Amino acid sequence: xxxxxxxxxxxxxxxxxxxxxxxxxxxxxxxxxxxxxxxxxxxxxxxxxxxxxxxxxxxxxxxxxxxxxxxxxxxxxxxxxxxxxxxxxxxxxxxxxxxxxxxxxxxxxxxxxxxxxxxxxxxxxxxxxxxxxxxxxxxxxxxxxxxxx
Amino acid sequence: xxxxxxxxxxxxxxxxxxxxxxxxxxxxxxxxxxxxxxxxxxxxxxxxxxxxxxxxxxxxxxxxxxxxxxxxxxxxxxxxxxxxxxxx
Numbered sequence: 001x002x003x004x005x006x007x008x009x010x011x012x013x014x015x016x017x018x019x020x021x022x023x024x025x026x027x028x029x030x031x032x033x034x035x036x037x038x039x040x041x042x043x044x045x046x047x048x049x050x051x052x053x054x055x056x057x058x059x060x061x062x063x064x065x066x067x068x069x070x071x072x073x074x075x076x077x078x079x080x081x082x083x084x085x086x087x088x089x090x091x092x093x094x095x096x097x098x099x100x101x102x103x104x105x106x107x108x109x110x111x112x113x114x115x116x117x118x119x120x121x122x123x124x125x126x127x128x129x130x131x132x133x134x135x136x137x138x139x140x141x142x143x144x145x146x147x148x149x
Numbered sequence: 150x151x152x153x154x155x156x157x158x159x160x161x162x163x164x165x166x167x168x169x170x171x172x173x174x175x176x177x178x179x180x181x182x183x184x185x186x187x188x189x190x191x192x193x194x195x196x197x198x199x200x201x202x203x204x205x206x207x208x209x210x211x212x213x214x215x216x217x218x219x220x221x222x223x224x225x226x227x228x229x230x231x232x233x234x235x236x237x
Contacts, residue, residue, distance in 0.1 A: 017201035018208070032223040045208055048219065066188045087222075088207040094221055100207075103200045116204075118196055126203055131225060 008040070009107055009114045012072055016103075016116060018045055024114070026107065035084060037105075049084040050099050050130065059083070060104060065117070074111035082107040086116075087130065098127040 006027040014021055021039040028035050033054040039045035053059050060083050065075070073081065084105045090096040101124040107114040153161060161169045167189065170182035183191055 015204055016197060017204035029219055029223065032226050034219065034222060034226070036219070047204075047207055048222070064187065066190055068188075068190075086204060086207045088203060089218060089222070091218070094218075094225060097222075100200070100203055103203075116200070118190075118192055118200055120190075120192065126199060 007109065007112060009037075009112050011114045011116070013115060015047075015105075021045055026114075037084075048087045048089060049105065050087050051083070052085040052099055052101060052104070053083055056101075059101065060119075063106075063117070063119075065106075069106075069115055069117060072113060072115045073106060073108040074113050075108060076110070079108055079110050082109060088127070095131045097130050098125075099130050100126050101128045102126045 006025040009024050009026050011022055011024060013019065015024075018039065021042060023040040025038045025040060026035060027038075033051035035049040035051070037047040037049055063081075065073075073079075075081075084107065085099045085101055086103070086105065088098050088100070090098075101119075102121075103116055103118045103126065105114055105116050155161065155171045157171050157174055159171055163169065166186050168184040170184075172180040172182045174180075185191060
């Protein structure tokens with residue numbers, strides 16, 4: 001299946017925290033703006049990515065890249081970058097999962113190169129709640145005795 | 150590491166086009182002004198460490214029950230969504 005096809009992406013500087021891993025496999029998930037990014041040489045290293053622009057239309061419509069960053073992505077005129085954000089999934093309560101908007105991944109599928117950049121705009125959160133109702137109690141509170149009637 | 154002493158309003162020049170100014174000192178708090186070309190990335194160092202920490206945390210969250218997790222995520226993404234649209 002075409003959607004399931006994985007693409008090799010080279011992060012020549014690695015990804016912060018995993019600087020030694022340079023080569024990753026990027027695979028789109030079907031039916032959702034999600035993708036997996038797996039380190040080729042270490043099965044233990046796997047990220048879930050969210051295409052945050054789908055939910056945040058104005059997010060990163062424009063970004064200033066340094067010459068270094070442009071070189072790492074092998075950017076040429078006309079290249080269009082993919083923007084993905086790393087999700088931190090809370091296994092105990094998935095509705096509390098967050099996404100890192102401050103440090104997006106930029107992928108250039110023409111050159112198959114990627115980087116994780118850190119935005120200087122402090123308004124973007126490292127831990128943006130993904131699910132709108134995350135701050136509401138997701139598990140119904142038991143009704144207190146005497147509260148009814 | 151080169152260590153220099155500077156007073157408030159004194160400056161340090163690095164290379165051709167980077168200039169650092171000590172703007173104010175209050176207790177153990179130092180305000181620093183930086184003038185640099187736009188293509189020089191300036192970040193508080195702990196920001197990089199925060200990204201490292203967060204990435205490691207993100208990886209440990211995905212180790213378990215991969216397929217189950219992504220199925221559940223899809224379901225949740227499909228229904229509840231999402232960010233406050235009034236954020237700006």
